[in-house]
Amino acid sequence: MQHTEQQSPAEAGSPAPEYALEARGISKSFGGFFAVKDVDLKIRRGSVHALIGPNGAGKTTCFNMLTKALQPTSGQILLEGRDISRLPTSEVAQQGLVRSFQISATFPHLTCLENVRVALQSKYGRSFHFWRSLRAVAELNERAMALLGEVGLSDSAGLAASDLSYGKKRALEIATTLALDPSVMLLDEPTAGMGHEDVEPITELIAKVGKDRTIVIIEHNLSVVSSLSERITVLKQGEVLTEGTYAEVSSNPDVISAYMGGVDEL
Incomplete structure (x- = not known):
C-alpha cells in the first residue's frame, strides 16, 4: 500500500x-x-x-x-x-519538536563550531558522512557561526567544548538544538x-531564542x-x-x- x-x-x-x-x-x-x-x-x-x-x-x-x-x-x-x-x-x-537534556549532550573533544556543524549535518541528512572531506560540509560553517553568534559564542568557535565554562556549555547545547530548526x-x-553568575545569561538567552519559537x-x-x-x-x-x-x-x-x-x- x-x-x-x-x-x-x-x-x-x-x-x-x-x-x-x-x-x-x-x-x-x-x-x-x-x-x-x-x-x-x-x-x-x-x-x-x-x-x-x-x-x-x-x-x-x-x-x-x-x-x-x-x-x-x-x-x-x-x-x-x-x-x-x-x-x-x-x-x-x-x-x-526537539529536546535538550539536563546533562550537556555536546561532544567534549570537538570544537564549538564542529559541535554545531554536526547538528546541522543531521538536519540536512549528512549525519553519517563523517568520512567525507571537510570541504563537503564547509558550506555549513557560515550557518554554524551564525548560530554560535546567536548564543554569544562567536569568540569560542575554535575552543573544544570541554574547555568551556559550565554556562557556556549550556549555551552551546542550545546552539546545537537551534541547529535542528525546531518550532518547539x-x-x-x-x-x-x-553558579549565580551563569544563571542570568542563560535566562536571557532562553528569552531571546524564545521570541521566535x-x-x-x-x-x-x-x-x-x-x-x-x-x-x-x-x-x-x-x-x-x-x-x-x-x-x-x-x-x-x-x-x-x-x-x-x-x-x-x-
Missing part, C-alpha cells in the same frame, strides 16, 4: 492551530504504578511554558513522552495539530548546577520560571495540580503545600 504523507493544517491551507503542542490525557504506567496519570497540556504557539513540581512529580516522564523517548500508556500528543502519539523520536524531531524546544533544567521548560529555579514563563503547569505525584500565571500558582495554597517550603520558596 502506498504511504501518503499526512499534511499539517498549515500545509492543507487551514489556519495554524492555537496550540503548538498538546497532550491530551497522557499517562505512563510501569507495572501497576502510574508515574504520570491523565495529564493535559496546552502549549500556546510562541510562548514559554514551564512544567514545575517537587521531585518525583513526573516532569521528566512527561518530557520523555512528549518527545517519544517513552511511549505513553494512554492518551494523545499533538504537534502543530498533528497526532504524533505513535511516531518514533527521530520522526518527532524531524517535524520540529523542550529544555530540561537549563540552569541546573549553575515555542519553549517548554522544566526548571527548579523559580526565579527563572517567574521571569521567563507566561504559563506554568504544576505537577504533583504524576498529576496536574494546577495551571496559571506565576502570580496565580505561587499564591495557590496547594502549590505551597506541595513544595513544603511555605511562601518564601515561591
Whole structure:
C-alpha cells in the first residue's frame, strides 16, 4: 500500500492551530504504578511554558513522552495539530519538536563550531558522512557561526567544548538544538548546577531564542520560571495540580503545600 504523507493544517491551507503542542490525557504506567496519570497540556504557539513540581512529580516522564523517548500508556500528543502519539523520536524531531537534556549532550573533544556543524549535518541528512572531506560540509560553517553568534559564542568557535565554562556549555547545547530548526524546544533544567553568575545569561538567552519559537521548560529555579514563563503547569505525584500565571500558582495554597517550603520558596 502506498504511504501518503499526512499534511499539517498549515500545509492543507487551514489556519495554524492555537496550540503548538498538546497532550491530551497522557499517562505512563510501569507495572501497576502510574508515574504520570491523565495529564493535559496546552502549549500556546510562541510562548514559554514551564512544567514545575517537587521531585518525583513526573516532569521528566512527561518530557520523555512528549518527545517519544517513552511511549505513553494512554492518551494523545499533538504537534502543530498533528497526532504524533505513535511516531518514533527521530520522526518527532524531524517535524520540529526537539529536546535538550539536563546533562550537556555536546561532544567534549570537538570544537564549538564542529559541535554545531554536526547538528546541522543531521538536519540536512549528512549525519553519517563523517568520512567525507571537510570541504563537503564547509558550506555549513557560515550557518554554524551564525548560530554560535546567536548564543554569544562567536569568540569560542575554535575552543573544544570541554574547555568551556559550565554556562557556556549550556549555551552551546542550545546552539546545537537551534541547529535542528525546531518550532518547539523542550529544555530540561537549563540552569541546573549553575553558579549565580551563569544563571542570568542563560535566562536571557532562553528569552531571546524564545521570541521566535515555542519553549517548554522544566526548571527548579523559580526565579527563572517567574521571569521567563507566561504559563506554568504544576505537577504533583504524576498529576496536574494546577495551571496559571506565576502570580496565580505561587499564591495557590496547594502549590505551597506541595513544595513544603511555605511562601518564601515561591
